[in-house]
Amino acid sequence: MSIKEFSVDRQCTAVFRKVPEGYIAFVEEFSGANTQGASLEEARTNLREAIALVVEANRAFSLAPMEEPQ
Template sequence: MQIKLTAVFQKVPEGYIGFVEELPGANTQGDTLEEARSNLEEAVQLVLDADRELKE
């Protein structure tokens, strides 16, 4: 199953922050946009895995 989520990135003095609108708790930061994107992918997977475990 594939789902589409909305990733939002914002430039801040420290680099970039990112979050997913539809998934509370999925947020991150990075020195570069690429790092923030990579970190957000990992954060999303961790949130989904934790949610799945809690529901089992």
């Protein structure tokens, strides 16, 4: 199997909400991309990391070999 890599520029909606403990953050278009931070900047940094982890997990899942039906 041949794998070709390419990059995609895509705009997403990052939502930051102030809560008593700091900020919560999520991306509407990425299920599972959510986080929190004591400051807005920390929440932004954490959200970038969360997005990268979601993309990495989705990539690993899509490249995993399929099991044969029994």
